[in-house]
Amino acid sequence: MDTPTTSPKTGGGHGPRRIDPRDRAQLAESPVSGRRVIAYFRPYRWQVAAVVALIVASSLISMTSPFLLRTVIDDALPHQDVRLLLLAVGGMLLVTIATALIGVQQTWISTRVGQAVMHRLRTDVFTHLQRQAMSFFTRTRSGEITSRITQDIGGMQSIVTSTAVSIASNLTTAVATAVAMAALSWRLSLLSLLVLPPAIWTTRKVALARREITSERQRRLSDLQAQVTEELSVSGALLSKTLGTAGRGAREFTQTSTDLVGLEVRSELAGRWRMATMSIVFAAIPALIYLAAGFPATSGGMTIGTIIAFTTLQSGIFRPIMGLLNVGASWVASMALFSRVFGYLDLEPEVTPPATPVDLDPTTVRGDVRIEGVGYRYPDGDRLALDGIDAVIPAGSHLALVGATGSGKSTLASLLVRLADPSTGRITVDGVDLRDIDPQTLTHVIGIVTQETYLAHDTVRANLLLADPDATEARLWQALATAQAADLVAALPEGLDTVVGARGHRFSGGEQQRIAIARTLLRDPAVLVLDEATSALDNDTERELQTALDALARGRTTITIAHRLSTIEAADEILVLSGGRVVERGEHLALLRRGGAYARLAGEDLALTA
Structure with missing residues (x-):
């Protein structure tokens, strides 16, 4: 950290x-x-x-x-x-x-x-x-x-x-x-000025002697905090239990804690002899004042009250001087x-919000999406991640994007929901450039379901209400039912008010996905992006989840980034990406008959699922 x-x-x-x-x-x-x-x-x-x-x-x-x-x-x-x-x-x-x-x-x-x-x-x-x-x-x-x-x-x-x-x-x-x-007493003031410099010098030496030890102690404290964060988080605990590293983690923590003990002792002992010297100096200051007051040559006829008042002042001047230093x-x-x-x-x-956003009502958006000459270059790279992508997705239709890992599918998905902006070209919804739509409005127009679902460490209800804070109980259950998750939530100890756990660890991957789908249903976007939403699931869970995804996509413009080609056979159009470019496009059967890149991907997919 x-x-x-x-x-x-x-x-x-x-x-x-x-x-x-x-x-x-x-x-x-x-x-x-x-x-x-x-x-x-x-x-x-x-x-x-x-x-x-x-x-x-x-x-x-x-x-x-x-x-x-x-x-x-x-x-x-x-x-x-x-x-x-x-x-x-x-x-x-x-x-x-x-x-x-x-x-x-x-x-x-x-x-x-x-x-x-x-x-x-x-x-x-x-x-x-x-x-x-x-x-x-x-x-x-x-x-x-x-x-x-x-x-x-x-x-x-x-x-x-x-x-x-x-x-x-x-x-x-x-x-x-x-x-x-x-x-x-100006005489005693001059005497104090002679004594203060060595006292300040001594204190400074003590502080400098402790400084390096204190810095090391802070570094070790940071290590200790990092070990607690990493080892005792949900992910860290899971890793240590599955890899059997709990013992090693405990030994590292013990060593760090032992180092801190030694540093604390050294910090307390550092400069003790100087501190003792300084204590003697401070004890000597009033003694010297009393001694000076006793000699006629230096007392100037001082009264006892003056001496006591002066020593009171003199003992208090050291702190503000040190503070100024x-x-x-x-x-x-x-x-x-x-x-x-x-x-x-x-x-x-x-990604900056538009200065004058287009007035767009999400409830009236048809969902006509166009990708026009889109290219994208990562800010810290020279290679184009996407180059010259064109596609027309009529309202209510289904476009699928396929390709090998690194072909640019997920990059294009991020542009579709404006997690980034194209370096060249543009993406429009109903003829409006995404860059001209208010970001808050855009989240109601385009929804996304990814393979890595994030659920907040809160209740199921709170996670669903993130999409629509005004949703009624009936709407929540309806969305869950459509997402094939109503029975799952109803069986929980506290139903909708059950805490999902850190990052949703209470549920399996497929269960998390279904809750995320229900959340997207509550958002009710006109355009839906499915970014490999089932790629991390087994075949049986994928089939169950596909039913929920089909229900979610019904009546919406859908853009699917596919890992398994069996999920996009019914797509109206399929784009095959390679190296950030479209190398093939068409329907499933036509692309198979062509025997090109898509047919090779289909063969690989079949071999993996066999």
Whole structure:
């Protein structure tokens, strides 16, 4: 499974991060325009401004706490000034309440903005990928698509909720803290500046020491997830049981899990001596401050309250500085995620909907199909898959396409349902070019049944209603009866509400086909394409299914891509394809008498079924 780059995170919890070389490579290959990213956030610019304002306000308000603490220690308590004590303590409580409320509001706004942008990106990518031709899905791993839509887009939210917020929060906090420290004691501030660099350097070394281990751990986690997906899916379980590979799969999983244990231990132990050194440094900072405050030359007459307030500020300045050091790596990682997702959004669909579709009512379509000089070249190939195909299929007639494997039959079928567009020529229905018909309308005009039936992991009812969401119970049973599947469904534990299983594995191939035929009947297309719908079935199942197919084809223009010639003997015309060209055409008996390519195919077919 394709894994995304490390999700961008900021803050001081894990030390500074180094820019991932994979992120740099992604951005070098596919640069991201800042304007394009900003465009997604432009509708929420006032909300983003409000978040920044709330962060600044929260940082400034929180800076008053050390000064109030100094007032309590230096003035209120020594002088027993109850009124001042109440005011100072009340002020500290109000600061806490105000910053907490501001934090809640800021989180609410930033999360809503981030989720809104993620929602738009998810839906944009999902709908854009739906417009891609089938060739995109055959060459792209499903795990990669899932990774882009879920993990990559999820990581982008950090632009608002982490990276952008971190810049505003950490910068404001660091500056405000530094100013407050200088206001309390410029001498101690200079001392802190001398101590902070080694502390930051030590923490960075620890982070870099852990980085390689963390990267390897992520790779092994990806391997673990891939093993779970492959071994415990329906297809994977079937493969392991039939090939006896369950033991090997368990051993590989065990090894990966063992590797993860070792990596986790190494990650925890990495840089421990540096962490110990850093702990000593941090413990030394307050000690040095107390020591400096004790010498007249460096104390400047500081009060105890000032010292306590200063150490409180000083202990809090490290986190925002570390957060700012992380911003560069986090921003590059976020932009790399945008680059990956924009890469999908920039894909040009091979099949585009018409700008001004022809107004076509599916219920009035006769089904007069014409194939005029059709040629097709695959996008990544030089060889013509189809060349100069011509055919006239009058409404209600039956055309059969036959030929050896690779002759172009299924390619032509994909053009007939507009899974791809011809490179040359055109295909029309009732005189209208398929490219001028709205894609949704076209699915009501032309239906297809293939040898690889797909049933969603849902109930039988839900699978049928995909064709006609408004179909009544009676219509569902009527379609099933016509498809010779009513008895099959009626015998199921919950009838129509029985779950078919992943990819329809509850049923045999022939049973899946019959349910698919019932679904196509509900769609009621004027033109029907049967793409080797019975080729994967045994002879007995094929005969049963042929009855359902005959019922489905009745009264429709039918185009059959045949594997077994016995199923197309009654076709009005048969086209024999070879190398993407029509080498023979005519009726069954006439082609047999001719003794050409069709007769040879018939002989081979007879030999196989004998």
